[in-house]
Amino acid sequence: EVQLVESGGGLVKPGGSLRLSCAASGFTFTTAWMSWVRQAPGKGLEWVGRIRSKSGGGTTEYAAPVKGRFTISRDDAKNTLSLQMDSLKTEDTAVYYCTSMSIWGQGTLVTVSS
Amino acid sequence: DVVMTQSPLSLPVTLGQPASISCRSSQSLVHSDGVTYLNWFQQRPGQSPRRLIYKVSNRESGVPDRFSGSGSGTDFTLKISRVEAEDVGVYYCLQQTHRPLTFGGGTKVEIK
Numbered sequence: 001e002v003q004l005v006e007s008g009g010g011l012v013k014p015g016g017s018l019r020l021s022c023a024a025s026g027f028t029f030t031t032a033w034m035s036w037v038r039q040a041p042g043k044g045l046e047w048v049g050r051i052r053s054k055s056g057g058g059t060t061e062y063a064a065p066v067k068g069r070f071t072i073s074r075d076d077a078k079n080t081l082s083l084q085m086d087s088l089k090t091e092d093t094a095v096y097y098c099t100s101m102s103i104w105g106q107g108t109l110v111t112v113s114s
Numbered sequence: 115d116v117v118m119t120q121s122p123l124s125l126p127v128t129l130g131q132p133a134s135i136s137c138r139s140s141q142s143l144v145h146s147d148g149v150t151y152l153n154w155f156q157q158r159p160g161q162s163p164r165r166l167i168y169k170v171s172n173r174e175s176g177v178p179d180r181f182s183g184s185g186s187g188t189d190f191t192l193k194i195s196r197v198e199a200e201d202v203g204v205y206y207c208l209q210q211t212h213r214p215l216t217f218g219g220g221t222k223v224e225i226k
Contacts, residue, residue, distance in 0.1 A: 035215070037163075044204075044206065044217060044218075045155070045163060045206055045208075045217045045220070046217065047208075047215040047216065061213055061214065063214045064115075064214070097163070099163075101153065101165055101168070102165050102168070102174060104162040104164065104165075105162065106162055107162055
């Protein structure tokens with residue numbers, strides 16, 4: 001079965017850190033360009049960033065609101081995508097989705113609050 | 115950044131009737147490789163998004179043929195030929211031509 005399963009969400013204080021993981025299965029993860037997309041409560045979709053496949057250069061790109069605070073990485077041997085989130089702000093509160101754009105996970109909720 | 119503007123914000127439709135959603139970009143979405151990277155997504159209540167259309171008019175596997183995408187340059191449309199109850203949700207366009215990737219604000223489709 002083709003799927004993406006996120007984990008690692010939770011409650012964190014402003015200024016804190018959190019690491020999200022996404023386990024991929026059922027498709028060729030190594031060739032997929034992977035993104036993180038978030039959705040604040042009651043709001044629309046916002047692209048967070050992406051990482052290219054190794055054959056595509058393996059480089060990363062980020063949206064302005066998270067650049068310098070968030071880091072996307074991948075472990076192709078383990079079919080895993082990660083999102084390291086540092087210096088978290090209340091406005092980072094959202095459901096975070098791991099996606100190849102054609103495949104989406106179920107999302108994991110990150111709440112930043114004191 | 116490329117701004118994606120969707121209209122209408124809300125679209126009440128009668129079952130069995132057609133529906134149309136517009137997505138306009140602030141600059142051309144034709145990539146230097148000649149491809150237009152414009153996608154459409156559906157998000158049903160309480161669910162993750164699902165891609166319906168990629169590269170303007172290509173349906174994802176399993177997407178009913180009542181969904182179609184069209185357009186070029188800066189002006190794009192998602193059409194539902196005959197709305198069914200399961201089509202209720204929010205629809206988003208996304209451009210992948212320019213960095214950063216940007217979504218439209220969404221169009222909520224509901225049944226009258």
